[in-house]
Amino acid sequence: MPKPKISQPYTFLKASKKIQNRTVLAAMTNKQSHDDGVISDDEINWLSERAKGGFGIITTAATNVSIEGKAWDGEFGVYDDSHIPNLIKLTSAIHQTKSLIIAQLFHGGTKSPQKITGFIPVSASELNCAESFTGKSKKASEKDIEKIINDFTASAIRCHQAGFDGIELHGAHGYLISQFLGKKTNLRKDGWGGSLEKRSKLLIEIFKSIRENVPESFIVGIRISPEIESLGIELNDSINLIGILRKLPIDFIHLSCWDVFSKSNSIANSQRTLTEIITDSYESLPTIISTGNVWSSLDAHKLLKQGADLVGVGRVAIGHPNWAHNVSDLKYSPKKPPFSIHELKKAKLNKTFISYMKNWNNFVK
Numbered sequence: 001m002p003k004p005k006i007s008q009p010y011t012f013l014k015a016s017k018k019i020q021n022r023t024v025l026a027a028m029t030n031k032q033s034h035d036d037g038v039i040s041d042d043e044i045n046w047l048s049e050r051a052k053g054g055f056g057i058i059t060t061a062a063t064n065v066s067i068e069g070k071a072w073d074g075e076f077g078v079y080d081d082s083h084i085p086n087l088i089k090l091t092s093a094i095h096q097t098k099s100l101i102i103a104q105l106f107h108g109g110t111k112s113p114q115k116i117t118g119f120i121p122v123s124a125s126e127l128n129c130a131e132s133f134t135g136k137s138k139k140a141s142e143k144d145i146e147k148i149i150n151d152f153t154a155s156a157i158r159c160h161q162a163g164f165d166g167i168e169l170h171g172a173h174g175y176l177i178s179q180f181l182g183k184k185t186n187l188r189k190d191g192w193g194g195s196l197e198k199r200s201k202l203l204i205e206i207f208k209s210i211r212e213n214v215p216e217s218f219i220v221g222i223r224i225s226p227e228i229e230s231l232g233i234e235l236n237d238s239i240n241l242i243g244i245l246r247k248l249p250i251d252f253i254h255l256s257c258w259d260v261f262s263k264s265n266s267i268a269n270s271q272r273t274l275t276e277i278i279t280d281s282y283e284s285l286p287t288i289i290s291t292g293n294v295w296s297s298l299d300a301h302k303l304l305k306q307g308a309d310l311v312g313v314g315r316v317a318i319g320h321p322n323w324a325h326n327v328s329d330l331k332y333s334p335k336k337p338p339f340s341i342h343e344l345k346k347a348k349l350n351k352t353f354i355s356y357m358k359n360w361n362n363f364v365k
């Protein structure tokens with residue numbers, strides 16, 4: 001019997017990198033690391049356990065590219081060379097398995113609290129901002145933008161030095177890059193705001209700068225949210241953005257859908273999902289990862305049918321570190337939350353991560 005598609009190998013052609021199957025552990029913040037940004041053994045163990053569980057790709061939690069971009073306590077960073085030794089510990093542990101390891105690079109923008117960073121949160125525009133002592137974010141100056149691009153680039157180079165297989169730019173979920181993408185959050189009238197081309201310029205300049213400074217074998221992908229009403233990110237714009245991105249030497253586009261089975265919000269009576277609409281929009285696309293509410297092998301199978309090349313999962317892999325191995329069984333349908341504290345400890349979550357998961361509705365018993 002041939003293996004089901006989800007368990008068949010896949011190759012990133014440009015980077016010439018093969019993955020053992022089509023499963024991706026999506027980025028998940030877990031707050032387990034040290035105040036100085038050094039990744040902790042607990043965070044390394046949590047990721048290694050999922051690599052041992054057979055994931056094709058392990059993505060780290062969102063990791064900040066500068067002190068100004070930090071959004072949570074316990075977040076590991078990649079903004080300083082002092083982070084490299086423990087990052088090497090992580091990549092070496094993952095490379096003892098067959099998984100690839102990818103770092104998710106990000107800057108929180110308005111979501112980087114001044115009380116953590118010591119800086120007024122910077123964003124595309126001066127916006128209402130609960131995380132700023134003044135109640136407002138700072139509109140990024142040309143100099144700020146140049147620093148942001150340099151910070152992302154230096155961090156990607158550092159990840160390459162530390163042995164990562166690639167990076168994912170976090171352009172989803174309302175952080176800095178998506179604050180530039182959104183019509184409601186980017187009110188600029190200069191070269192960095194206005195039309196879609198200008199709103200996406202920050203993302204594209206970051207991508208190009210990274211691409212020029214890392215070898216072709218280093219995977220560089222981008223995660224986006226196709227729709228975020230509160231930011232003014234609309235599906236049509238996202239489709240056009242993907243039309244721009246697909247012409248760049250990009251290795252993957254990761255669609256953060258939250259629920260890959262729900263229909264698009266922006267198209268009245270649409271019977272099609274975001275993944276279907278996007279993958280049907282172009283004849284050829286970079287590798288498409290899609291994530292949201294996949295639990296069983298049947299779910300994974302349906303998502304591949306929608307047009308995704310790789311299947312991302314988040315929460316199911318918290319409770320089930322071996323999900324990627326088990327999903328080759330077509331009848332696999334693992335237990336849903338709530339999980340007991342004992343179960344979560346066994347799945348290599350530390351106390352801080354377990355208590356963070358209590359914020360997620362009905363996840364911890």
Ligand SMILES: Cc1cc2nc3c(=O)[nH]c(=O)nc-3n(C[C@H](O)[C@H](O)[C@H](O)COP(=O)(O)O)c2cc1C
Pocket residue numbers: 026027028029030061062104170172173223256257258291292293294312313314315316360
């Ligand atoms: C605890 C937790 C932390 C998360 N942190 C991140 C993050 O750092 N970066 C990111 O892009 N998405 C993050 N997400 C979103 C997940 O990557 C994923 O898209 C989402 O959980 C939906 O997939 P799922 O239904 O398989 O969990 C997080 C999700 C969870 C549950």
